[in-house]
Amino acid sequence: MGADREGGARRMPGRAVVAYAASGVVLLAGCASMPDDGDLRGVESTPRQDIQVRVFAMPPRENAQPSEIVQGFLEALTSDDPTYATARQYLTGEARQTWKPDVSTMVLLDGPGTEADPSGGRADGDDFSFTLTGTMVAAVDAQQAYTPASGRYSQPVHLTKNRKTGQWRIDGLPQGVVMGKSDFERNYMSVNKYYFASNSADAGTGQPTGVADPVYVRERVDPMTEMVRSLLQGPTSWLRPVVRSSFPTGTALDKGVTSLTPDDQNKLTVPLNDKAARVGHTQCTEMAAQLLYTLHNLTPAVDEVELRAGGARLCSLDEESAVAVAARGSASHPDYLYFIDGKHRLVRIPGGSGDTPKAEPVPGPLGEEVKQLRAAAVSRDEHTAAGVSVDGKALYVGSLVSGSSLGEPVLRSTGKTETDRLTTPSWDARGDLWVADRNPVAPRLLLLEQGAGVPLEVRAPALTGRIRDVRVAADGVRIALVVEEKDGKESLLIGRIERDEKDGERPVVSVLELRSATPELEEVTTMAWAGDSRLVVVGREQGGVQQMRYVEVDGSVPEGPTPAAVTGVKEIAASEDERLPLAAYSEDGIVRLPSGAQWQKVVKDGSAPVYPG
Structure with a gap:
């Protein structure tokens, strides 16, 4: 379509460009009178800050021909018209009356092309047909959930000439x-809405655990109100089985509320319908925490939320108090970065230090030369660690307390080679330990409750390949797996963790509805969670070179810069707290990437860097 053209030039027939300043609406010079020849006119910039360009479509021109009508309609779909009134x-x-624009958004690589259908009538008659074509990139459904897509797109469009007016x-x-990919990236943004883990993933803390549910909303069409509505409507289908909302069923914005805006103190008042009128204080503060976390990254900022229903105030909550109401992975701040040193011990350095301090062995047996290790994982409270022996055969669990001893392995693998044995383990928020045994005779994903006891074999009915890497999210309900397929391709898959727990019985744990987060990568070298719904991945496309990038759990690529390149990365470490630097094991040893800086060498002789988790 016209808005997606080679070379980045964007020609917008039938569009008007408007800029919004902080103090109101400004029509830029050259746009006060709408163009009638379809060309985008030059505009003068304004010295004010925070200018946001808005694009509005123009209605159909008198006596426009079928091709112009279709093109104008497609352009109107990419405008910032809240209800698509001009497109209609x-x-x-x-x-x-029958067209429903909100049921889906199909994203095409270069925008939809239009092919005239010879069998669909003639322009000098009363009807005409086109076929919209293109290469599919992704689809956003009615729940605003993003899913990568591929293949050809082909859909018919039919036009008719009104016999009274003569207009097509x-x-x-x-x-x-x-719309095309570039228009989608301009019009939409990814935002996390938050629910709570329904399986008590935070066992022992007394707090519900926030789970990010990424959705796409139109960036310049009142995203704050749209996100509140989306949150109230409930989680997306993929996440729904493992989360809950503290909002009572049927809760919605009060009748007549069309837009929400924080006041000059960054306080947002949210009037709800009567479904929420009788909630208690604890439930209300959980509802407010969901809203605060959901609106955290939107502009203007929201520092406090007040909920009202039936004309009465229910509760209010600010950001500082929300931390005490609900836990969130990105709100935690690990004390240390850990890795294996040249003596095969588990060592650590302060996680957020600006300088490069000297690494020190962790307290306890895993920091001593009692057992030589090749990989390790540290519990999220940083009280316990698990280490895999240098040959990959044995998994040990030990306390990070000086003077404690190391018992027998909690797990052994009988794989014939090092690459056929145990993966690096991963701790979840409950204090349970996950690891995969890559033995080709009996490949398994295993869970050790509290890092001990007889391992549970985790069910993964849709898994067709062999697991090479395991990372559990801080929310405890999602897991990232690097899987080697039978054709040699490696995939980063995101699965949903479901637990069937009955009194007096061991739980049945399953990983369900696996979906790819990197469908374009042929090789995935390493990955780590780098936010509530974001991972950092090192991999390679077919015929390409190694690259490092951020990806969302839904398979989309977040806005913003990608990490600076570093040579020969073998392992990557990141924290859900995005303020902490990335760390990697590369050809230069252990390196890390502080915010706004270049990669810095930590130590030459080291491997397997990890943050807690």
């Missing part, structure tokens, strides 16, 4: 919205 002007009256209009079209 390109439709017949009946089509306006679209009377047959696909449901939803279609």
